[in-house]
Amino acid sequence: MTVTRLHSPLDRLLDEAQRALETTLGNPSAQRPYPAATTPEIALDPAERRHAAGLMRINHVGEVCAQALYSGQAAVARDPATRAHLLHAAQEETDHLAWCARRLRELDSRPSLLNPLWYSGSYAIGVLAGLRGDGWNLGFVVETERQVEAHLDEHLDILPPADLRSRDVLQVMKADEARHADQAEDAGARTLPFPIPGVMQFASQVMKTVAYRL
Numbered sequence: 001m002t003v004t005r006l007h008s009p010l011d012r013l014l015d016e017a018q019r020a021l022e023t024t025l026g027n028p029s030a031q032r033p034y035p036a037a038t039t040p041e042i043a044l045d046p047a048e049r050r051h052a053a054g055l056m057r058i059n060h061v062g063e064v065c066a067q068a069l070y071s072g073q074a075a076v077a078r079d080p081a082t083r084a085h086l087l088h089a090a091q092e093e094t095d096h097l098a099w100c101a102r103r104l105r106e107l108d109s110r111p112s113l114l115n116p117l118w119y120s121g122s123y124a125i126g127v128l129a130g131l132r133g134d135g136w137n138l139g140f141v142v143e144t145e146r147q148v149e150a151h152l153d154e155h156l157d158i159l160p161p162a163d164l165r166s167r168d169v170l171q172v173m174k175a176d177e178a179r180h181a182d183q184a185e186d187a188g189a190r191t192l193p194f195p196i197p198g199v200m201q202f203a204s205q206v207m208k209t210v211a212y213r214l
Ligand SMILES: [Fe+2]
Pocket: 063, 066, 093, 096, 173, 177
């Protein structure tokens, strides 16, 4: 006899809580190899090391926020295909999360202490976006990925030149984010209207300023 188990709201809530804890406090493992595995580690002076760690902490927070945003959107998505797209997108960011965490350890640093706060804020934004409908959901994915891609570009410019390992991680992430945006566009994303992209940019600027230090 086959028993089909329906997910109750409580199951869903527990799934969400588990994902939040794994993302913010756990140690997620990557499915793909570490992009800097064979890249030489060149000694950085203490100031360069601190700067590189600050940038990688921002990138780690960016991935926490992307996961939270997509999970929040998926929780209220109406179309199962959109929901699957969002959960898959969140899953793919796990590699990025694990790689940034590893690079932070290599730089003798740590992820942001405020990750639970970044996660809950982004999750709430994801739920609000998701309630607007599925075309909007995908529009948020496109805007998030394009903004992350742009800030990765900026970080590639300002990383200490000798930090080849962080650079290799960011290059692969940047190519992935561009692909994520293209996939969401192909799946029917709507262009987000004024002032939403600007508000998202402002929120991410606040996050970057704080996460560089904390
Ligand atoms: Fe990512």
